[in-house]
Amino acid sequence: MQHVLVVFGTRPEAIKMLPVVRALRESGRVSVSVAITGQHRQMLDQVFEVFEERPDIDLNLMTHDQKLPDITASILSQMAGVLGGLRPDLVLVHGDTTTAMATAVAAFYNRVPIGHVEAGLRSFDLARPWPEEFNRVAIDSLAEYLFAPTTVAAENLDREYSRRGRVFITGNTGIDALLHVSRKIEMEESGGANVLKTPVALDPERSLVLVTGHRRESFGAGFEGICAGLAKLARRSDIEIVYPVHMNPSVREVVHSRLGGLPNVHLIDPVSYVDMIRLMKRAKVILTDSGGIQEEGPALGRPVLVMRDTTERPEAIATGTVSLVGTDPIRIHDEVSELLDDEQSYRKRARAVFPYGDGTASTQIAKIISESFCA
Numbered sequence: 001m002q003h004v005l006v007v008f009g010t011r012p013e014a015i016k017m018l019p020v021v022r023a024l025r026e027s028g029r030v031s032v033s034v035a036i037t038g039q040h041r042q043m044l045d046q047v048f049e050v051f052e053e054r055p056d057i058d059l060n061l062m063t064h065d066q067k068l069p070d071i072t073a074s075i076l077s078q079m080a081g082v083l084g085g086l087r088p089d090l091v092l093v094h095g096d097t098t099t100a101m102a103t104a105v106a107a108f109y110n111r112v113p114i115g116h117v118e119a120g121l122r123s124f125d126l127a128r129p130w131p132e133e134f135n136r137v138a139i140d141s142l143a144e145y146l147f148a149p150t151t152v153a154a155e156n157l158d159r160e161y162s163r164r165g166r167v168f169i170t171g172n173t174g175i176d177a178l179l180h181v182s183r184k185i186e187m188e189e190s191g192g193a194n195v196l197k198t199p200v201a202l203d204p205e206r207s208l209v210l211v212t213g214h215r216r217e218s219f220g221a222g223f224e225g226i227c228a229g230l231a232k233l234a235r236r237s238d239i240e241i242v243y244p245v246h247m248n249p250s251v252r253e254v255v256h257s258r259l260g261g262l263p264n265v266h267l268i269d270p271v272s273y274v275d276m277i278r279l280m281k282r283a284k285v286i287l288t289d290s291g292g293i294q295e296e297g298p299a300l301g302r303p304v305l306v307m308r309d310t311t312e313r314p315e316a317i318a319t320g321t322v323s324l325v326g327t328d329p330i331r332i333h334d335e336v337s338e339l340l341d342d343e344q345s346y347r348k349r350a351r352a353v354f355p356y357g358d359g360t361a362s363t364q365i366a367k368i369i370s371e372s373f374c375a
């Protein structure tokens with residue numbers, strides 16, 4: 001039976017790859033191993049729990065405030081050993097992280113075929129997001145199987161001369177994960193559990209503005225702008241802001257120093273994926289620089305304002321549910337306020353749409369892989 005090695009290191013990769021792991025196992029036609037690099041170890045554990053999975057290999061590479069060259073070098077050398085030992089027939093990586101890129105290079109050095117989930121996303125700007133745009137272009141130039149979430153992503157790949165693999169349009173596996181957990185939450189609620197428990201006590205009379213932000217290209221002036229915009233918003237007495245602050249010290253220091261102590265701003269640690277979905281369902285507006293949340297917000301019918309200048313989610317922008325606000329404090333304040341104060345504008349943008357597929361991406365990917373092995 002052919003063997004697939006699935007490798008990831010961060011929370012979003014785990015959220016988007018564990019549905020693929022389950023689908024591969026359920027196909028019964030391939031064996032699967034999961035290797036993690038521990039780029040974000042404590043955030044990973046929570047995701048494994050919700051998918052009732054466990055890693056088979058843990059490279060445990062996490063060191064405090066590690067730099068990109070160190071992560072890349074250690075993954076490259078350690079992954080060579082893993083591949084030599086396991087000798088998988090395919091290595092599956094996800095998205096645009098350093099783990100995904102370094103693993104793809106290690107697989108290429110070992111002449112092991114590569115599958116790329118969430119292939120073809122492009123901002124066409126190597127500086128933003130940095131280094132993610134480089135990572136995903138590099139992976140797509142090496143991969144034999146390119147699982148593109150949308151036709152836009154597939155068209156991006158068709159235009160790239162360096163592409164050598166076959167493109168499959170599958171939808172984004174993040175929607176598979178979202179629907180899987182949403183069903184769990186709905187079952188809990190129908191069982192009489194507390195309606196929409198949230199990880200922080202919220203005032204039912206106030207609107208929730210949910211914030212996440214961690215992009216490297218925003219470090220420095222970008223985060224100063226984001227925090228100034230949030231501090232201005234926090235003067236409103238009709239809202240509460242909840243910000244699960246990413247573990248990266250470069251994010252935590254500036255966010256806590258600028259926003260700590262404001263009465264209606266809850267700075268909390270990253271929450272479990274289930275709690276994040278609860279917060280998104282409870283939120284009136286979502287402010288983020290996250291990629292995954294640009295896909296989840298539309299599916300949950302929540303307006304998402306993206307604190308970046310570019311995005312590789314044009315499909316979400318086209319639905320009108322997602323829009324770019326950048327990191328300018330006045331724009332952040334004004335655009336959130338417009339959604340809070342103008343009911344008509346809000347209703348136009350707060351409708352559930354699914355530009356990233358119907359939640360079957362992982363079963364499609366598993367079917368393509370198992371059939372290609374058995375061809």
Ligand SMILES: CC(=O)N[C@@H]1[C@@H](OP(=O)(O)OP(=O)(O)OC[C@H]2O[C@@H](n3ccc(=O)[nH]c3=O)[C@H](O)[C@@H]2O)O[C@H](CO)[C@@H](O)[C@@H]1O
Pocket residue numbers: 010011012013015016094095096097100118121129132174212214244269270271272273274276277289290291292293296
């Ligand atoms: C340039 C870019 O867009 N790159 C993306 C980046 O992923 P991202 O930007 O989506 O990363 P985050 O924002 O960290 O994670 C988001 C996920 O985490 C959940 N969440 C969030 C806060 C929390 O407290 N608890 C949680 O559970 C949340 O619901 C969501 O599902 O790399 C991925 C891997 O390569 C790529 O797929 C993806 O393109």
